[in-house]
Amino acid sequence: MKRRSFFKQASLAVAGATMLSPFDLLASEKRRSILANNAGSAKNIIFMVSDGMSIGTLTMADLLLQRKEGRRSKWLSLYDEGKATRALMDTASANALVTDSAAASSAWGGGKRVNNGALNVNPDGSFNKPILQKFKSAGKAVGCVTSVPITHATPAGFCVNIASRGDQSEIAVEYLNLDFDVLLGGGTEFFSADKRKDKADVFGQFSQKGYHVVQNRNDLLQSSTTKPLLGVFHEDGLPYVLDIQFDNRLKAEIPSLSEMTKQAINRLKQNKNGFVLQVEGGSVDWAAHANDASALLHEQIAFDEALSEVISFAEEDGETLVIITTDHGNANPGLFSSNDKFDKIQHFKQTNDKVLNSINRNFSSKQVIDYIESAQGIAIKDEEAKEILKHYNQLDSEGLYNPNNLPFKTFAEIQSNYTGISFGSTNHSSDFVELAMFGPGSEDLKHFVKNTDLHNFMLQTAGLIEKS
Template sequence: MKRRDFFRNSSLTAAGLALSPMLFSADDNTSLLLADLKDEAKNIIFLVSDGMSIGTLTMADLHLQTTVGKHSTWIENYKNGRFKRASMDTASASSLVTDSAAGGSAWGGGVRVPNGALNVGANGEFHKPILQKFKAVGKKVGCVTTVPITHATPASFCVNNKSRNNQPEIAEQYLELKFDVMMGGGDQYFSAEKRDDKKDVYAGFKTAGYDIAKTKSGMNNSLNTNKPLLGVFSDDSMPYTIDHKSDKKLQNEVPTLAEMTGVAINKMKGSSDGFVLQVEGGKVDWAAHANDAPGLIYDQIAFDEALKVALDFAIEDGNTLIIVTTDHGNANPGLFKGSKADENFARYQTMKKSNTWVMQNLHANLKPSQLTELIEFGQGFAISDDEVKIILNHVEGLSEEELQDYNKMPYEKFAQIHKNYTNVGFGDMNHSADFVECAAFGPGSELLTPFIKNTFLHNMMLRSVGITK
């Protein structure tokens, strides 16, 4: 072959691979045979640690081993063989690197859609979301999350919408659907005072017979009624777990993911036709985007506590399928080698505040000594004078409005400084195309195969309860 022809052919081959529809297509092994199912499930609890790279799962487990001497629930059930395990390809219809809307829609609608869309294909076609399918056969359904309940992952199980950004519209879609339990943040999308159109979406839910909870006590009180529940506990996302643990007021007013999960199960478990619940640790993803290691580790542990609540119920119940996974990796964090790696990683044991808390306390007139004291108070170590300058130089000249802008804060720079004291670093500040962890327990778990595409889980859920289409 001539050298010129070789390069021409190689280029064509490379281009063909880049555009190959096989990379973005729906799963080719989603056709599950009912003969493969030993026992049908009555209930499904689908748990998503949003944006969980393998390093996130690892560091949370290492933190628990070095603080309380035990594995995380997730890893312990790998160790004892209770969980069936798979790797999952998370690509969307438009990219090898998915966003949460498309990632969730692969599970919710069973078809890969472009990034940004909720169960809406590239040509505008709608794919019926899975909670609508389950509601149609009589099951109670719901979602709980630590980010706005209208956010991409819960919405992907519930609605069709051309854009994940249409959160005010998604709040109204939830009202139309009348699902049984919806809890998380996002008051700005329901409140007449905060919505641009001044529509009181809460009033619509009240008229529809819902309990409306805005505090932990209000959520717990809903257990005394048979009404469906809408719980909204913050304006936007709920606080990071590490900040929640160090603030008594937050602890009294804002429920944890595990507490929301327990209430949701108790609200729906009496259904004669069963229930389906999605549980999302949404702040895991937000912490990864921010390269906020203390936020990340503690929120992954909080997710693990919710997993334990769900698993304990499933073991006792005997009729519940547990699926636990993530929609994509994010930021590829990890604990890295160093002469004091163990000692430095142990700093997370005594930290009280997230990196985000530090960023939120930056202001234009902050003195170097004040920043040093702020970090020492919240995180237990003193950074160098040169490192203080890096942060203060970044925010110098910013207006008070700009200082409230998440994207203008030196999250990445602070994370790089953090690594000098904790040995925890990040590869990026965005989603990755990594294959991710997926596990299952209970009736229907036998359907899980060792390597799947994300769309597989849609059909697996349907087949596990005996629905064939």
């Protein structure tokens, strides 16, 4: 299913102001001299983004791990052990209190707030140079890893200037021209000649440019640490990790976020000048939009496993700043019932996404009940099954939640009776969000920041601009 069409956020129409980045006033040669002669406290930076993570998502993933495995999430254990500096972050865009991922990532990537939907392009049409281009020019290795298309808004916000986040085919070509060192995620349709409208073989172009191009898990795990690396493993986003766990074919083909992250670090750390890597758990956001509790919590845990990989490296390395955050809240989920209900999530074998795509209009209500019980271990009522089936009579129409009109919200509301998990919305929120840092430079984090503040914070910590 083309999930990405379900998750596009419309731009809002409130005008706002942007902030100037002092970095843009510095000449290229001066930047290089600052890097060489006035190095900052961190040689490397790893920027971890659990896209669309509300505080309820972080909380419930931690609770699920405690109850199922007897351990805390890595993120919460950093707080428990006093290893991370913690803050709140204001996530607004230039034209809205509720940001989308493009504007949010551009705030970090370009140092200015842009309108929703834009990637480092100001309301007046001018560009803000993306931060990975700045670090690449200064001699560092750079890369992005994500569980959604590598051309999607969050990685792209660190990399390119594009007026519309929807131009993912163009973003793929832009990546080719940037000579970045690692790009890993989904989105084969933006690289493959047989899927692109212009029939350009972008995979082939990357290969001709010297990239090691991989499209499955095994090839990634055996990839070279000397060549630049492009890995694209699935059309659209990668399948949800819960659905991968119970599908041997997918387990063999699709790498985990932690595996991609480890391979990226192994490649990037070869650079003597250090590296900057963005890692995104992009499917956290997609599951939140769908009010898909089992997908949401397992995607957050997958992000946490990647975080564990990063912290292990950073602890051994001693020269790496790890930034851990989200670009915005989404759906504001929470647990509102008993432990017994919540514990049922432990036994789910399929996400709501897979369940609803497996049901069709020819199912009887009993077949729906039996399928859901087999896939998720909960037995819904006959009237609830019939409510779900109503939506399958309109599958060819433009739906409220996605082009197939699958009843994500309806199913989530029914499901809450059995899991105790409820959602406040299917959209992004204006909430201030969690921001944590680990490693050199983290001591400089203020307790409340704007998203744009992180741009210069990274440059300062790496020594590319002097600290004020």
